[in-house]
Amino acid sequence: MAALLDISGLNKSFGGIKATDDLNLSVEPGELHAIIGPNGAGKTTLISQLCGLQRPDTGAIRFKGRDVTHVPPHRRARLGMTRSYQITSLIMEMSVRDNIALAVQARDGHAFRFIAAARKDRRLREQADALLARVGLQAKADMKAVALSHGEHRHMEIAIALASQAELMLLDEPMAGLGSEETKAMVKLLKGIKGKHSILLIEHDMDAVFALADRISVLVYGHIIATGTPDDIRSNSAVQQAYLGEDA
Amino acid sequence: MTRKTWITLAAMVALAVLPPVFYWTGNAFYLDLATRLTILAIAAVSLNLILGYGGLISFGHAAYLGLGAYAVGIPAYHWLYDGIGDWATNGFVHIGLAVAITSTFALITGAICLRTRGVYFIMITMAFAQMIYYLIVSIETYGGDDGLVIDTRSEFPGLNLDKPLQLFGLAYVSLVVVMLLVNMIVNSRFGMVLQAAKGNNERTVTLGFNTYIFQLVAYVISGAIAGYAGALLGNFTTFISPEMMDWRTSGELMFMVILGGTATILGPVLGSAAFILLEEILVDSLTWVEHLLDGILGMKIELSNYWHLPFGLLLIIIVLYVRGGLMGLINRKED
Ligand SMILES: Nc1ncnc2c1ncn2[C@@H]1O[C@H](COP(=O)(O)OP(=O)(O)OP(=O)(O)O)[C@@H](O)[C@H]1O
């Protein structure tokens, strides 16, 4: 079966720093593919190139069999790709519900409507509220996003990704900055999503990664040094040396 | 209804009732003041669509006012001197021209300006407006620097704009319609995207919205409304000069929006009112002090020429210390 996402020979440098170094990677339909790697390995830079915010120097990104390397980010989103942010990126002045409703609207289309009040649109509102209930934020729907805690913001990021109903979710460290209880809740949430959407998950939390991933790739200095099942990765000596060993 | 809605209604009723009462009680001057205020409020409301709701700090909005006014003055000029048909004095033709020209100008310049952000956007919108300014200055036929007298006002069936009360009525109804229109737009699906792009453009793009197009559409709508306000302004002043469209007027419109409160429907209207009334009061009271000094001490100082100084200070104080402008003062009590 053809891969949903297929990255081949991707390169990206910032001045002298090679953030992406001849990177090859694929995400199969329904798969949860995790990427681990030390700080500054180029994980976020990879996501930014996949969603179209940054241009690779060379290489190709194919999504659903189509070369999207030069497709602008809003069109990639419409093709069925969504990303979440390592550093929370929400529309802080808007209400929690409006943030989610906007994501629902992005999938729903019909954004060039000037007459009907969007907040009274039942289709948008009901779907937004259902998503908020799913991530446990229904009680905060009317609050401004800025008023929520960091953990709640992380859940909003997931609700937005869910709202898109994208086939491929690019999740950049959804557990970043969460306490252990919150992390557990997030793992549970992601387990519920897994299988319904293909996910490229970037995560530092090893327990979470080994609990969730179908496949794991290890990124070091922009290059993938190993890809395999969680068991493969655990027993891979190169990985242990380069990465896991440092942690232990 | 919320407190804000009540205050908006009350303010709009006051604006409808007070000027005619002044007029009937022999204070025609105040009706004039109200008409000017109302027309500038339309321009301010239109600017607020992109500045307040869109976060696009345009420093060239006066160009639209000017273009709208010349769309009245130029056909009227040719009607008088070249004897072209009576269509040239038809109000619908004037407004059609004003809206067509300004939306085209907005589309072309907006397509370029919106490629830039921040200070660059401010500078380039101002540059385009100055371009129009110098273009008009260079056309001798239409008075160049000296401006152009509009010899005949726009003609509408059943409406006589030579009657101050009717001109005010048209301006007032236009303002109400424009406020409702902008309110509708900002609350629509389109408006949600526009406001989201202001809050976090990158996120709005990665959600799947081409924010550039949304901002461009808002830019064109805003320009067209300002062009319409310009056509009204031409009818009010019956004289247009390039000065009407230089960067100072653009700055004044920005001040009105910020003073009244960005991203609110009533804010720009309150801002225009405060701006125009404050200007009037300051000039009056400085003239009064002038006479007093002259009468008592025999000092001849033309104080009223310096009204900009206290005016500017007051504006700066309000903008700095009252978050959200005059609407901020009103809303503060709500929470
Ligand atoms: N816009 C940029 N300009 C210059 N250098 C950059 C830029 N973005 C990233 N880098 C550099 O590229 C490298 C990869 O950064 P990136 O943020 O992708 O790492 P990461 O794996 O996401 O790290 P972390 O685990 O800390 O999130 C780093 O050395 C970083 O300093």
Ligand SMILES: [Mg+2]
């Ligand atoms: Mg990162």
